[in-house]
Amino acid sequence: METMQHHAQHVQICFDCAAACEHCASACLREDHLQMMRDCIRLCRDCADFCKMCGSLTARDSEFMMKFMVLCADVCDACADECSKHDHEHCRLCAEACRRCADDCRRMTVTA
Amino acid sequence: METMQHHAQHVQICFDCAAACEHCASACLREDHLQMMRDCIRLCRDCADFCKMCGSLTARDSEFMMKFMVLCADVCDACADECSKHDHEHCRLCAEACRRCADDCRRMTVTA
Amino acid sequence: METMQHHAQHVQICFDCAAACEHCASACLREDHLQMMRDCIRLCRDCADFCKMCGSLTARDSEFMMKFMVLCADVCDACADECSKHDHEHCRLCAEACRRCADDCRRMTVTA
Amino acid sequence: METMQHHAQHVQICFDCAAACEHCASACLREDHLQMMRDCIRLCRDCADFCKMCGSLTARDSEFMMKFMVLCADVCDACADECSKHDHEHCRLCAEACRRCADDCRRMTVTA
Numbered sequence: 001m002e003t004m005q006h007h008a009q010h011v012q013i014c015f016d017c018a019a020a021c022e023h024c025a026s027a028c029l030r031e032d033h034l035q036m037m038r039d040c041i042r043l044c045r046d047c048a049d050f051c052k053m054c055g056s057l058t059a060r061d062s063e064f065m066m067k068f069m070v071l072c073a074d075v076c077d078a079c080a081d082e083c084s085k086h087d088h089e090h091c092r093l094c095a096e097a098c099r100r101c102a103d104d105c106r107r108m109t110v111t112a
Numbered sequence: 113m114e115t116m117q118h119h120a121q122h123v124q125i126c127f128d129c130a131a132a133c134e135h136c137a138s139a140c141l142r143e144d145h146l147q148m149m150r151d152c153i154r155l156c157r158d159c160a161d162f163c164k165m166c167g168s169l170t171a172r173d174s175e176f177m178m179k180f181m182v183l184c185a186d187v188c189d190a191c192a193d194e195c196s197k198h199d200h201e202h203c204r205l206c207a208e209a210c211r212r213c214a215d216d217c218r219r220m221t222v223t224a
Numbered sequence: 225m226e227t228m229q230h231h232a233q234h235v236q237i238c239f240d241c242a243a244a245c246e247h248c249a250s251a252c253l254r255e256d257h258l259q260m261m262r263d264c265i266r267l268c269r270d271c272a273d274f275c276k277m278c279g280s281l282t283a284r285d286s287e288f289m290m291k292f293m294v295l296c297a298d299v300c301d302a303c304a305d306e307c308s309k310h311d312h313e314h315c316r317l318c319a320e321a322c323r324r325c326a327d328d329c330r331r332m333t334v335t336a
Numbered sequence: 337m338e339t340m341q342h343h344a345q346h347v348q349i350c351f352d353c354a355a356a357c358e359h360c361a362s363a364c365l366r367e368d369h370l371q372m373m374r375d376c377i378r379l380c381r382d383c384a385d386f387c388k389m390c391g392s393l394t395a396r397d398s399e400f401m402m403k404f405m406v407l408c409a410d411v412c413d414a415c416a417d418e419c420s421k422h423d424h425e426h427c428r429l430c431a432e433a434c435r436r437c438a439d440d441c442r443r444m445t446v447t448a
Contacts, residue, residue: 008131015127015167019120022171029266034258042253045269046398052164053389055127059134062382064411071403078399141378146370154365157381158286165277174270176299183291190287232355239351239391243344246395276388279351283358 007058013104014055014072020090020097021048021079027090039082040091047079051101058108069105076102119170125216126167126184132202132209133160133191139202151194152203159191163213170220181217188214231282237328238279238296244314244321245272245303251314263306264315271303275325282332293329300326343394349440350391350408356426356433357384357415363426375418376427383415387437394444405441412438 025044028037054072057065080098083091137156140149166184169177192210195203249268252261278296281289304322307315361380364373390408393401416434419427 011131012128015131016124019123019127019167019171022168023173025269026172026174026266029262034262038253038258041265042250045249045396046393046400048168049389049392050400052168053385055131056134056160056164056385057382059131060138060381061135062138063414064382064386064407067407067410071400071407074403075400137381138378141374146374150365150370153377154362157284157361158281158288161277161280162288165273168273169270172270175302176270176274176295179295179298183288183295186291187288235355236352239355240348243347243351243391243395246392247397250396250398272392276392279355280358280384280388283355284362285359286362 007061010104010108011055011059013101014051014058017076017097017101018048018051018055020094021045021051024083024090024094027088031088037086040086043075043079043082044094047075047098050075054101054105066109069109073102073105073109076105119173122216122220123167123171125213126163126170129188129209129213130160130163130167132206133157133163136195136202136206139200143200149198152198155187155191155194156206159187159210162187166213166217178221181221185214185217185221188217231285234328234332235279235283237325238275238282241300241321241325242272242275242279244318245269245275248307248314248318251312255312261310264310267299267303267306268318271299271322274299278325278329290333293333297326297329297333300329343397346440346444347391347395349437350387350394353412353433353437354384354387354391356430357381357387360419360426360430363424367424373422376422379411379415379418380430383411383434386411390437390441402445405445409438409441409445412441 021044025041025048028034028041028044031037050072054065054068057068076098080095080102083095083098133156137153137160140146140153140156143149162184166177166180169180174180188210192207192214195207195210245268249265249272252258252265252268255261274296278289278292281292300322304319304326307319307322357380361377361384364370364377364380367373386408390401390404393404398404412434416431416438419431419434
Protein backbone atom coordinates (compact mmCIF):
# COMPACT_ATOMS: atom_id res chain seq x y z
CA MET A 1 0.00 0.00 0.00
CA GLU A 2 2.76 2.35 1.08
CA THR A 3 4.69 1.13 -1.95
CA MET A 4 1.83 1.66 -4.41
CA GLN A 5 1.31 5.22 -3.12
CA HIS A 6 5.04 5.76 -3.53
CA HIS A 7 4.88 4.46 -7.10
CA ALA A 8 1.72 6.38 -8.01
CA GLN A 9 3.51 9.64 -7.21
CA HIS A 10 6.44 8.73 -9.46
CA VAL A 11 4.12 7.72 -12.30
CA GLN A 12 2.39 11.10 -12.15
CA ILE A 13 5.70 13.01 -12.09
CA CYS A 14 6.86 11.06 -15.17
CA PHE A 15 3.68 11.73 -17.14
CA ASP A 16 3.66 15.41 -16.10
CA CYS A 17 7.19 15.67 -17.46
CA ALA A 18 6.21 13.88 -20.68
CA ALA A 19 3.33 16.34 -21.14
CA ALA A 20 5.61 19.34 -20.53
CA CYS A 21 8.13 17.99 -23.07
CA GLU A 22 5.53 17.26 -25.75
CA HIS A 23 4.10 20.74 -25.30
CA CYS A 24 7.53 22.43 -25.27
CA ALA A 25 8.67 20.69 -28.46
CA SER A 26 5.53 21.83 -30.31
CA ALA A 27 5.70 25.36 -28.92
CA CYS A 28 9.42 25.61 -29.83
CA LEU A 29 8.55 24.63 -33.42
CA ARG A 30 6.30 27.73 -33.62
CA GLU A 31 8.88 30.19 -32.21
CA ASP A 32 10.39 32.99 -34.35
CA HIS A 33 14.03 32.18 -33.63
CA LEU A 34 13.73 28.55 -34.60
CA GLN A 35 17.49 28.09 -35.15
CA MET A 36 18.07 28.54 -31.43
CA MET A 37 15.50 25.90 -30.53
CA ARG A 38 17.02 22.95 -32.45
CA ASP A 39 18.52 21.23 -29.40
CA CYS A 40 15.48 21.97 -27.29
CA ILE A 41 13.12 20.30 -29.79
CA ARG A 42 15.45 17.33 -30.19
CA LEU A 43 15.86 16.76 -26.44
CA CYS A 44 12.18 17.33 -25.62
CA ARG A 45 11.28 14.67 -28.19
CA ASP A 46 13.57 12.10 -26.56
CA CYS A 47 12.65 13.13 -23.02
CA ALA A 48 8.90 12.88 -23.71
CA ASP A 49 9.34 9.28 -24.90
CA PHE A 50 11.62 8.33 -22.01
CA CYS A 51 9.20 9.75 -19.43
CA LYS A 52 6.15 8.07 -20.96
CA MET A 53 8.00 4.77 -20.86
CA CYS A 54 9.27 5.40 -17.32
CA GLY A 55 5.71 6.11 -16.14
CA SER A 56 4.42 3.00 -17.91
CA LEU A 57 7.10 0.66 -16.53
CA THR A 58 6.53 2.03 -13.02
CA ALA A 59 2.74 1.67 -13.24
CA ARG A 60 3.31 -1.94 -14.43
CA ASP A 61 5.78 -2.55 -11.60
CA SER A 62 8.17 -3.88 -14.26
CA GLU A 63 11.37 -5.63 -13.17
CA PHE A 64 13.25 -3.27 -15.53
CA MET A 65 11.94 -0.02 -14.06
CA MET A 66 14.87 0.74 -11.75
CA LYS A 67 17.50 0.38 -14.47
CA PHE A 68 15.34 2.47 -16.75
CA MET A 69 15.06 5.24 -14.16
CA VAL A 70 18.85 5.59 -13.98
CA LEU A 71 18.93 6.35 -17.71
CA CYS A 72 15.73 8.43 -17.62
CA ALA A 73 17.25 10.72 -14.96
CA ASP A 74 20.17 11.51 -17.31
CA VAL A 75 17.82 12.29 -20.21
CA CYS A 76 15.74 14.57 -17.96
CA ASP A 77 18.90 16.38 -16.80
CA ALA A 78 20.04 16.98 -20.38
CA CYS A 79 16.59 18.31 -21.36
CA ALA A 80 16.39 20.53 -18.24
CA ASP A 81 19.86 21.98 -18.94
CA GLU A 82 18.88 22.92 -22.49
CA CYS A 83 15.39 24.25 -21.63
CA SER A 84 16.78 26.44 -18.85
CA LYS A 85 18.84 28.37 -21.45
CA HIS A 86 15.65 29.81 -22.97
CA ASP A 87 13.24 32.46 -21.69
CA HIS A 88 10.02 31.04 -23.13
CA GLU A 89 7.40 30.15 -20.54
CA HIS A 90 7.06 26.64 -22.04
CA CYS A 91 10.83 26.10 -21.71
CA ARG A 92 10.82 27.28 -18.09
CA LEU A 93 7.93 24.98 -17.18
CA CYS A 94 9.56 22.09 -19.04
CA ALA A 95 12.90 22.59 -17.26
CA GLU A 96 11.09 22.50 -13.90
CA ALA A 97 9.20 19.33 -14.80
CA CYS A 98 12.43 17.68 -16.02
CA ARG A 99 14.32 18.57 -12.80
CA ARG A 100 11.47 17.16 -10.70
CA CYS A 101 11.40 13.95 -12.75
CA ALA A 102 15.19 13.50 -12.64
CA ASP A 103 15.11 13.95 -8.84
CA ASP A 104 12.25 11.51 -8.42
CA CYS A 105 13.90 8.88 -10.65
CA ARG A 106 16.97 9.11 -8.38
CA ARG A 107 14.83 8.99 -5.22
CA MET A 108 13.16 5.81 -6.51
CA THR A 109 16.43 4.05 -7.31
CA VAL A 110 18.00 5.01 -3.96
CA THR A 111 15.05 3.90 -1.81
CA ALA A 112 14.58 0.67 -3.80
CA MET B 113 -4.64 30.73 -21.93
CA GLU B 114 -8.16 29.48 -21.24
CA THR B 115 -7.54 26.92 -23.97
CA MET B 116 -4.21 25.67 -22.61
CA GLN B 117 -5.73 25.21 -19.13
CA HIS B 118 -8.55 23.33 -20.78
CA HIS B 119 -6.06 21.11 -22.62
CA ALA B 120 -3.83 20.55 -19.59
CA GLN B 121 -6.76 19.01 -17.74
CA HIS B 122 -7.48 16.62 -20.60
CA VAL B 123 -3.82 15.63 -20.85
CA GLN B 124 -3.76 14.74 -17.16
CA ILE B 125 -6.98 12.72 -17.39
CA CYS B 126 -5.54 10.77 -20.35
CA PHE B 127 -2.26 9.96 -18.58
CA ASP B 128 -4.10 9.05 -15.34
CA CYS B 129 -6.16 6.60 -17.38
CA ALA B 130 -3.04 5.20 -19.06
CA ALA B 131 -1.45 4.66 -15.64
CA ALA B 132 -4.57 2.91 -14.30
CA CYS B 133 -4.68 0.64 -17.37
CA GLU B 134 -0.96 -0.26 -17.22
CA HIS B 135 -1.34 -1.07 -13.52
CA CYS B 136 -4.57 -3.05 -14.01
CA ALA B 137 -3.10 -5.19 -16.81
CA SER B 138 -0.10 -6.11 -14.64
CA ALA B 139 -2.23 -6.76 -11.55
CA CYS B 140 -4.67 -8.91 -13.58
CA LEU B 141 -1.73 -11.03 -14.78
CA ARG B 142 -0.98 -11.88 -11.13
CA GLU B 143 -4.58 -12.81 -10.19
CA ASP B 144 -5.56 -16.40 -9.28
CA HIS B 145 -8.46 -16.70 -11.71
CA LEU B 146 -6.42 -15.65 -14.71
CA GLN B 147 -8.85 -17.19 -17.25
CA MET B 148 -11.48 -14.61 -16.27
CA MET B 149 -9.06 -11.73 -16.80
CA ARG B 150 -8.14 -12.39 -20.45
CA ASP B 151 -10.34 -9.64 -21.92
CA CYS B 152 -9.41 -7.22 -19.16
CA ILE B 153 -5.67 -7.62 -19.86
CA ARG B 154 -6.20 -7.34 -23.60
CA LEU B 155 -8.34 -4.19 -23.36
CA CYS B 156 -6.16 -2.51 -20.71
CA ARG B 157 -3.16 -3.00 -22.99
CA ASP B 158 -4.89 -1.25 -25.90
CA CYS B 159 -6.45 1.43 -23.71
CA ALA B 160 -3.11 2.30 -22.06
CA ASP B 161 -1.57 2.92 -25.49
CA PHE B 162 -4.53 4.91 -26.78
CA CYS B 163 -4.57 7.15 -23.69
CA LYS B 164 -0.80 7.78 -23.78
CA MET B 165 -1.14 8.79 -27.41
CA CYS B 166 -4.24 10.90 -26.73
CA GLY B 167 -2.40 12.74 -23.95
CA SER B 168 0.63 13.26 -26.19
CA LEU B 169 -1.35 14.55 -29.19
CA THR B 170 -3.28 16.93 -26.92
CA ALA B 171 -0.12 18.24 -25.22
CA ARG B 172 1.32 18.81 -28.73
CA ASP B 173 -1.88 20.53 -29.87
CA SER B 174 -1.81 18.18 -32.86
CA GLU B 175 -4.23 18.77 -35.73
CA PHE B 176 -5.23 15.11 -35.42
CA MET B 177 -6.15 15.18 -31.74
CA MET B 178 -9.91 15.66 -32.15
CA LYS B 179 -10.34 12.72 -34.53
CA PHE B 180 -8.16 10.64 -32.23
CA MET B 181 -10.33 11.49 -29.21
CA VAL B 182 -13.45 10.15 -30.93
CA LEU B 183 -11.76 6.76 -31.28
CA CYS B 184 -10.09 6.95 -27.85
CA ALA B 185 -13.48 7.48 -26.17
CA ASP B 186 -14.72 4.18 -27.67
CA VAL B 187 -11.64 2.29 -26.50
CA CYS B 188 -12.05 3.74 -22.98
CA ASP B 189 -15.73 2.70 -22.95
CA ALA B 190 -14.87 -0.87 -23.96
CA CYS B 191 -12.18 -1.09 -21.27
CA ALA B 192 -14.47 0.43 -18.60
CA ASP B 193 -17.26 -2.03 -19.48
CA GLU B 194 -14.93 -5.00 -19.06
CA CYS B 195 -13.18 -3.73 -15.90
CA SER B 196 -16.52 -3.02 -14.21
CA LYS B 197 -17.37 -6.76 -14.39
CA HIS B 198 -14.61 -7.56 -11.88
CA ASP B 199 -14.40 -6.95 -8.13
CA HIS B 200 -10.65 -6.32 -7.91
CA GLU B 201 -9.72 -2.89 -6.56
CA HIS B 202 -7.43 -2.30 -9.57
CA CYS B 203 -10.30 -3.09 -11.96
CA ARG B 204 -12.66 -0.74 -10.12
CA LEU B 205 -10.14 2.11 -10.19
CA CYS B 206 -9.37 1.43 -13.86
CA ALA B 207 -13.06 1.46 -14.82
CA GLU B 208 -13.46 4.84 -13.09
CA ALA B 209 -10.40 6.30 -14.86
CA CYS B 210 -11.66 4.98 -18.22
CA ARG B 211 -15.16 6.49 -17.74
CA ARG B 212 -13.61 9.84 -16.83
CA CYS B 213 -11.32 9.75 -19.87
CA ALA B 214 -14.13 8.73 -22.25
CA ASP B 215 -16.28 11.61 -20.92
CA ASP B 216 -13.44 14.10 -21.24
CA CYS B 217 -12.59 12.99 -24.79
CA ARG B 218 -16.25 13.65 -25.71
CA ARG B 219 -16.29 17.00 -23.88
CA MET B 220 -13.20 18.06 -25.85
CA THR B 221 -14.66 17.10 -29.23
CA VAL B 222 -18.00 18.82 -28.50
CA THR B 223 -16.50 22.10 -27.27
CA ALA B 224 -13.93 22.20 -30.10
CA MET C 225 -2.27 -18.44 -41.94
CA GLU C 226 -3.19 -16.45 -45.02
CA THR C 227 -4.45 -13.76 -42.66
CA MET C 228 -1.32 -13.65 -40.52
CA GLN C 229 0.89 -13.31 -43.62
CA HIS C 230 -1.39 -10.53 -44.77
CA HIS C 231 -1.05 -8.82 -41.38
CA ALA C 232 2.71 -9.31 -41.12
CA GLN C 233 3.17 -7.36 -44.34
CA HIS C 234 1.09 -4.46 -43.01
CA VAL C 235 2.98 -4.46 -39.72
CA GLN C 236 6.29 -4.15 -41.58
CA ILE C 237 5.02 -1.34 -43.82
CA CYS C 238 3.82 0.57 -40.71
CA PHE C 239 7.14 0.21 -38.88
CA ASP C 240 9.12 1.11 -42.04
CA CYS C 241 7.06 4.29 -42.27
CA ALA C 242 7.60 5.04 -38.56
CA ALA C 243 11.36 4.64 -39.05
CA ALA C 244 11.36 6.93 -42.11
CA CYS C 245 9.38 9.58 -40.18
CA GLU C 246 11.61 9.43 -37.08
CA HIS C 247 14.67 9.76 -39.31
CA CYS C 248 13.17 12.57 -41.41
CA ALA C 249 12.16 14.63 -38.34
CA SER C 250 15.70 14.40 -36.94
CA ALA C 251 17.35 15.14 -40.29
CA CYS C 252 15.02 18.12 -40.88
CA LEU C 253 16.07 19.54 -37.49
CA ARG C 254 19.67 19.63 -38.77
CA GLU C 255 18.88 21.35 -42.10
CA ASP C 256 20.08 24.90 -42.88
CA HIS C 257 16.70 26.31 -43.88
CA LEU C 258 14.97 25.19 -40.72
CA GLN C 259 12.08 27.67 -41.09
CA MET C 260 10.88 25.75 -44.16
CA MET C 261 10.91 22.45 -42.30
CA ARG C 262 8.52 23.35 -39.45
CA ASP C 263 5.49 21.52 -40.85
CA CYS C 264 7.59 18.58 -41.95
CA ILE C 265 9.02 18.06 -38.45
CA ARG C 266 5.59 18.47 -36.86
CA LEU C 267 3.88 16.01 -39.21
CA CYS C 268 6.71 13.45 -39.12
CA ARG C 269 6.47 13.43 -35.31
CA ASP C 270 2.76 12.66 -35.39
CA CYS C 271 3.06 10.20 -38.27
CA ALA C 272 5.86 8.26 -36.56
CA ASP C 273 3.66 7.75 -33.49
CA PHE C 274 0.58 6.82 -35.52
CA CYS C 275 2.51 4.25 -37.56
CA LYS C 276 4.16 2.66 -34.50
CA MET C 277 0.75 2.32 -32.93
CA CYS C 278 -0.81 1.01 -36.16
CA GLY C 279 1.92 -1.63 -36.44
CA SER C 280 1.46 -2.60 -32.79
CA LEU C 281 -2.34 -2.87 -32.95
CA THR C 282 -2.07 -4.95 -36.14
CA ALA C 283 0.56 -7.29 -34.66
CA ARG C 284 -1.73 -7.71 -31.62
CA ASP C 285 -4.73 -8.34 -33.88
CA SER C 286 -6.55 -5.67 -31.84
CA GLU C 287 -10.29 -5.19 -32.34
CA PHE C 288 -9.58 -1.47 -32.80
CA MET C 289 -7.02 -1.84 -35.58
CA MET C 290 -9.39 -1.24 -38.52
CA LYS C 291 -10.77 2.03 -37.14
CA PHE C 292 -7.24 3.11 -36.32
CA MET C 293 -6.08 2.42 -39.89
CA VAL C 294 -8.71 4.77 -41.32
CA LEU C 295 -7.25 7.62 -39.25
CA CYS C 296 -3.64 6.50 -39.78
CA ALA C 297 -4.10 6.65 -43.57
CA ASP C 298 -5.10 10.33 -43.29
CA VAL C 299 -2.07 11.15 -41.12
CA CYS C 300 0.22 9.37 -43.61
CA ASP C 301 -1.33 11.32 -46.50
CA ALA C 302 -0.78 14.65 -44.72
CA CYS C 303 2.84 13.76 -43.97
CA ALA C 304 3.48 12.54 -47.53
CA ASP C 305 2.01 15.74 -48.99
CA GLU C 306 4.31 17.90 -46.88
CA CYS C 307 7.44 15.78 -47.36
CA SER C 308 6.98 15.73 -51.12
CA LYS C 309 7.39 19.55 -51.18
CA HIS C 310 11.05 19.23 -50.17
CA ASP C 311 14.10 18.05 -52.15
CA HIS C 312 16.00 16.43 -49.29
CA GLU C 313 16.66 12.72 -49.76
CA HIS C 314 15.17 11.97 -46.29
CA CYS C 315 11.98 13.83 -47.24
CA ARG C 316 11.68 11.95 -50.54
CA LEU C 317 12.15 8.58 -48.83
CA CYS C 318 9.70 9.56 -46.09
CA ALA C 319 7.03 10.64 -48.59
CA GLU C 320 7.37 7.27 -50.36
CA ALA C 321 7.06 5.32 -47.09
CA CYS C 322 4.01 7.39 -46.08
CA ARG C 323 2.25 6.82 -49.44
CA ARG C 324 2.90 3.08 -49.16
CA CYS C 325 1.57 3.01 -45.60
CA ALA C 326 -1.54 5.06 -46.44
CA ASP C 327 -2.29 2.71 -49.34
CA ASP C 328 -1.78 -0.38 -47.21
CA CYS C 329 -3.99 0.96 -44.40
CA ARG C 330 -6.75 1.45 -46.99
CA ARG C 331 -6.16 -2.01 -48.52
CA MET C 332 -6.51 -3.56 -45.03
CA THR C 333 -9.76 -1.77 -44.25
CA VAL C 334 -11.29 -2.60 -47.65
CA THR C 335 -10.41 -6.32 -47.57
CA ALA C 336 -11.47 -6.68 -43.91
CA MET D 337 26.21 6.54 -45.75
CA GLU D 338 27.86 3.40 -44.44
CA THR D 339 26.63 4.44 -41.00
CA MET D 340 23.02 5.04 -42.04
CA GLN D 341 22.90 1.61 -43.74
CA HIS D 342 24.29 0.13 -40.56
CA HIS D 343 21.63 1.92 -38.52
CA ALA D 344 18.78 1.04 -40.87
CA GLN D 345 19.48 -2.64 -40.33
CA HIS D 346 19.35 -2.24 -36.56
CA VAL D 347 16.11 -0.25 -36.76
CA GLN D 348 14.47 -3.03 -38.76
CA ILE D 349 15.68 -5.74 -36.35
CA CYS D 350 14.24 -3.75 -33.42
CA PHE D 351 10.84 -3.25 -35.04
CA ASP D 352 10.72 -6.92 -36.17
CA CYS D 353 11.31 -7.89 -32.55
CA ALA D 354 8.64 -5.46 -31.32
CA ALA D 355 6.16 -6.98 -33.80
CA ALA D 356 7.01 -10.54 -32.69
CA CYS D 357 6.56 -9.56 -29.02
CA GLU D 358 3.23 -7.78 -29.58
CA HIS D 359 1.96 -10.78 -31.51
CA CYS D 360 3.27 -13.31 -28.95
CA ALA D 361 1.67 -11.47 -26.00
CA SER D 362 -1.72 -11.46 -27.75
CA ALA D 363 -1.44 -15.09 -28.85
CA CYS D 364 -0.38 -16.18 -25.34
CA LEU D 365 -3.50 -14.49 -23.93
CA ARG D 366 -5.61 -16.81 -26.12
CA GLU D 367 -3.81 -20.05 -25.14
CA ASP D 368 -5.54 -22.80 -23.10
CA HIS D 369 -2.91 -23.10 -20.40
CA LEU D 370 -2.91 -19.42 -19.58
CA GLN D 371 -1.34 -19.88 -16.12
CA MET D 372 1.89 -21.03 -17.76
CA MET D 373 2.03 -17.95 -19.99
CA ARG D 374 2.00 -15.25 -17.27
CA ASP D 375 5.73 -14.46 -17.46
CA CYS D 376 5.74 -14.67 -21.24
CA ILE D 377 2.95 -12.09 -21.56
CA ARG D 378 4.57 -9.81 -19.00
CA LEU D 379 8.00 -9.93 -20.64
CA CYS D 380 6.67 -9.62 -24.20
CA ARG D 381 4.81 -6.47 -23.14
CA ASP D 382 7.98 -4.86 -21.79
CA CYS D 383 10.15 -6.11 -24.64
CA ALA D 384 7.76 -4.78 -27.30
CA ASP D 385 7.97 -1.30 -25.78
CA PHE D 386 11.75 -1.41 -25.36
CA CYS D 387 12.27 -2.50 -28.96
CA LYS D 388 9.91 0.13 -30.39
CA MET D 389 11.80 2.76 -28.44
CA CYS D 390 15.18 1.33 -29.44
CA GLY D 391 14.17 1.41 -33.11
CA SER D 392 12.89 4.98 -32.75
CA LEU D 393 15.99 6.30 -30.97
CA THR D 394 18.22 4.65 -33.57
CA ALA D 395 16.23 6.03 -36.51
CA ARG D 396 16.50 9.48 -34.87
CA ASP D 397 20.23 9.01 -34.30
CA SER D 398 19.60 10.01 -30.67
CA GLU D 399 22.56 10.69 -28.38
CA PHE D 400 20.95 8.29 -25.89
CA MET D 401 20.64 5.31 -28.24
CA MET D 402 23.82 3.49 -27.21
CA LYS D 403 23.00 3.52 -23.49
CA PHE D 404 19.48 2.44 -24.33
CA MET D 405 20.74 -0.52 -26.39
CA VAL D 406 22.71 -1.87 -23.41
CA LEU D 407 19.48 -2.07 -21.41
CA CYS D 408 17.39 -3.23 -24.39
CA ALA D 409 19.74 -6.19 -24.93
CA ASP D 410 19.05 -7.38 -21.35
CA VAL D 411 15.30 -7.08 -21.80
CA CYS D 412 15.50 -9.03 -25.09
CA ASP D 413 17.56 -11.75 -23.38
CA ALA D 414 15.02 -12.10 -20.56
CA CYS D 415 12.14 -12.33 -23.05
CA ALA D 416 14.02 -14.84 -25.25
CA ASP D 417 14.80 -17.05 -22.22
CA GLU D 418 11.15 -17.17 -21.22
CA CYS D 419 9.74 -17.63 -24.75
CA SER D 420 12.14 -20.49 -25.44
CA LYS D 421 10.53 -22.51 -22.61
CA HIS D 422 7.29 -22.81 -24.60
CA ASP D 423 6.43 -24.90 -27.67
CA HIS D 424 4.00 -22.48 -29.30
CA GLU D 425 5.03 -21.31 -32.76
CA HIS D 426 4.56 -17.65 -31.72
CA CYS D 427 6.89 -18.19 -28.72
CA ARG D 428 9.55 -19.84 -30.89
CA LEU D 429 9.45 -17.01 -33.44
CA CYS D 430 9.50 -14.42 -30.66
CA ALA D 431 12.52 -16.03 -28.96
CA GLU D 432 14.39 -15.95 -32.29
CA ALA D 433 13.54 -12.28 -32.89
CA CYS D 434 14.61 -11.40 -29.32
CA ARG D 435 17.98 -13.20 -29.67
CA ARG D 436 18.64 -11.42 -32.96
CA CYS D 437 17.76 -8.05 -31.43
CA ALA D 438 19.88 -8.63 -28.29
CA ASP D 439 22.85 -9.59 -30.50
CA ASP D 440 22.39 -6.58 -32.75
CA CYS D 441 22.08 -4.18 -29.78
CA ARG D 442 25.43 -5.53 -28.54
CA ARG D 443 27.00 -5.30 -32.02
CA MET D 444 25.94 -1.65 -32.23
CA THR D 445 27.38 -0.73 -28.84
CA VAL D 446 30.68 -2.53 -29.52
CA THR D 447 31.24 -1.00 -32.98
CA ALA D 448 30.23 2.48 -31.79
